[in-house]
Amino acid sequence: MLSGLANPRQAAVQLMNFGLILSTAFMMWKGLSVITDSPSPIVVVLSGSMEPAFQRGDLLFLWNRNVVAETSVGEIVVYNVKGKDIPIVHRIVRKFGKGPEAKLLTKGDNNVSDDTELYASGQDYLVRKDIIGSVFAYIPFVGYVTILLSEHPWLKTVMLGLMGLVVVLQRE
């Protein structure tokens, strides 16, 4: 019991291991960010506006480079509205013009009307730089744990506590 505390060298090694795991995860996330050119290459679906394609808790993989073709009508994109920091996952239904200034309109498949109401006041359309990525791959349900964590903050404390306890108690 509490062998780590009795042996400071072992405690230091365990602390290093824990730090290594955290920094590896962080580097992988940032590396993915560089490859996909997206500030947030993996997102969790938070609303039901794209049902039945995406449910809450599903994991989406984003790609934000226009290598072959421009972002166009029919693609499902994640965008941020000016002044709000909640990313929205919706489909592009209109595109006027070409290039970085093309006007884009989005709509959720499960919504009756388009997103004009969701945009900032005075903003009628999105442009390319509002978009942080197009969805290209999908894994169901895996992200639900992050929704649980954000809706029940005490779970975070419990999880961190458990992880800390394991690190301290583990001998190897």
Next chain:
Amino acid sequence: MYTSVVRLQNVFGFFTTVAFVVAAFIAASDFVTERAPIVRTLKTTSVQVVRGRPHYYSSKKEEYAIINFSLDADLSSLFTWNTKQVFVYVSAEWPAADHAKTNATNEAVIWDTIITSPSADHLANIGPVAMKKLRKSAGGKSIDPNRGKLSLKNQRHKYKITHPSGKLAMTDNVTLRLHYNVQPWVGLLTWDQDVDYGYWKALKNGVSKRFKLPAIKEKKAASAGAR
């Protein structure tokens, strides 16, 4: 060191590995499944341009194109065990004002529909009566390619389309185009393609003939008088 914590970690680790390998296998099976979607007919049945407001409290007047169409397509090969839904949409495409210089176009969806695979019927956002009918239509099968056979005659538009400039009347070289987006249970999302990739054939005949939007339709009274 075989403590119960380590055992629990091993079991969970093995479970996630197996789950991801199986998921990867299912996702990869898409690439060896043949897809040969074809469109037999895609044509407009009525086209008109009217003046209107974007919403009730707006004073801005814009021109709206109202396009109804007929569609006969066979997308049944898109329905496999990994298909959750197919999102089918028809868009109108026309050259932008600076098309000659930049090759830019405008594109707007005029109609769309979600075709769920029977395995995803319970997720569809429809009323209980429609749900019962939908489930019955599959006849107990979990994959139903027949749902990919579309035959629409004089289908009413779902969205009136406009342009940021507010002008649309007399626009020439408009085409309708059928698109689809296959949503898998797990794996890559795919769209209609112009060229063949391996087992996936390009969508045949997915573009309508070019047509021209008419002049603005006058008010009822005026048109009655002209007749």
